[in-house]
Amino acid sequence: MKFFSFILSQILLLFVQACGVSNKNNDEINYIDPPLEESMDGHNISGLYLAKFETMNPHINGTLPGSLTLKRTNDRLQTFLRLFAGHVRIKHRQAIYPGKRCPTLSDDLNLDGHIDIIEARSVIGKILIPLDGNLNSQYSGKNYFPRGDLSGNYQYEKISSFSLLLKDLRDKDEEPNDHVIKLDENEPFGLDGRVVMIEGVSQDTLLPETVVGDDELKNYESYPIACGVIQKNTSTAPGTIYNGETPGPTAEIGENQDIPAEGPIHFPGRRIEPPPEEIPEEEEI
Numbered sequence: 001m002k003f004f005s006f007i008l009s010q011i012l013l014l015f016v017q018a019c020g021v022s023n024k025n026n027d028e029i030n031y032i033d034p035p036l037e038e039s040m041d042g043h044n045i046s047g048l049y050l051a052k053f054e055t056m057n058p059h060i061n062g063t064l065p066g067s068l069t070l071k072r073t074n075d076r077l078q079t080f081l082r083l084f085a086g087h088v089r090i091k092h093r094q095a096i097y098p099g100k101r102c103p104t105l106s107d108d109l110n111l112d113g114h115i116d117i118i119e120a121r122s123v124i125g126k127i128l129i130p131l132d133g134n135l136n137s138q139y140s141g142k143n144y145f146p147r148g149d150l151s152g153n154y155q156y157e158k159i160s161s162f163s164l165l166l167k168d169l170r171d172k173d174e175e176p177n178d179h180v181i182k183l184d185e186n187e188p189f190g191l192d193g194r195v196v197m198i199e200g201v202s203q204d205t206l207l208p209e210t211v212v213g214d215d216e217l218k219n220y221e222s223y224p225i226a227c228g229v230i231q232k233n234t235s236t237a238p239g240t241i242y243n244g245e246t247p248g249p250t251a252e253i254g255e256n257q258d259i260p261a262e263g264p265i266h267f268p269g270r271r272i273e274p275p276p277e278e279i280p281e282e283e284e285i
Contacts, residue, residue, distance in 0.1 A: 051228030099124030
């Protein structure tokens with residue numbers, strides 16, 4: 001009888017252990033991240049993508065809430081970025097990078113308490129898509145970036161052609177030694193998992209000499225202030241997409257998609273006239 005009880009207890013123990021292993025395996029399967037939406041021609045990239053900003057160097061910037069929303073419908077790519085509590089009347093350079101995470105203070109290589117542009121790019125790589133005056137070209141709109149208003153807030157809105165953007169990313173890299181990168185010949189493209197970063201603080205911001213700029217900009221001009229990882233979004237992002245349309249300026253999608261819409265452009269709380277055909281470098285778009 002004792003022997004029979006012993007055998008039964010061992011059988012029950014094995015059954016419980018087997019169930020535990022099965023549940024453990026099921027838990028591991030449930031936590032596997034879905035594959036990123038990447039392809040050579042971008043056919044599987046559609047719908048909404050959202051990046052919520054994290055403040056970089058908060059001891060200098062305080063808290064900077066904001067987000068980037070991207071929406072692709074057929075060949076139409078809508079881009080809407082907003083940042084709050086930034087620096088007054090400062091031009092903010094902004095771009096999408098190939099990196100998969102935002103830099104943190106653990107990436108402060110010289111231990112000066114700041115993440116400068118060189119340290120940031122060691123994590124996120126070179127610029128892939130400048131969020132400037134022309135999303136269909138990495139270079140033609142490079143001098144046009146938004147400025148903060150009198151409260152340090154700004155909104156950036158663009159409508160572009162997804163196919164022209166992707167074609168430009170696959171063109172030959174005519175300047176391989178700069179801070180902008182093209183896609184490799186066999187490299188798939190995707191928005192999901194890319195990183196968006198914003199730069200720029202006021203000139204009177206006290207920065208140590210160890211904080212460096214890139215080859216073209218002063219350290220305060222290229223000082224990283226906000227970053228976010230782009231993720232596929234299955235629900236409408238608040239305040240960004242209205243009835244399937246992005247509020248603000250619209251333009252025809254084509255080779256020269258930077259032509260402003262006719263008439264005044266309306267942003268919430270302010271009125272901005274369309275820019276002239278040629279804008280000096282320091283003018284606000």
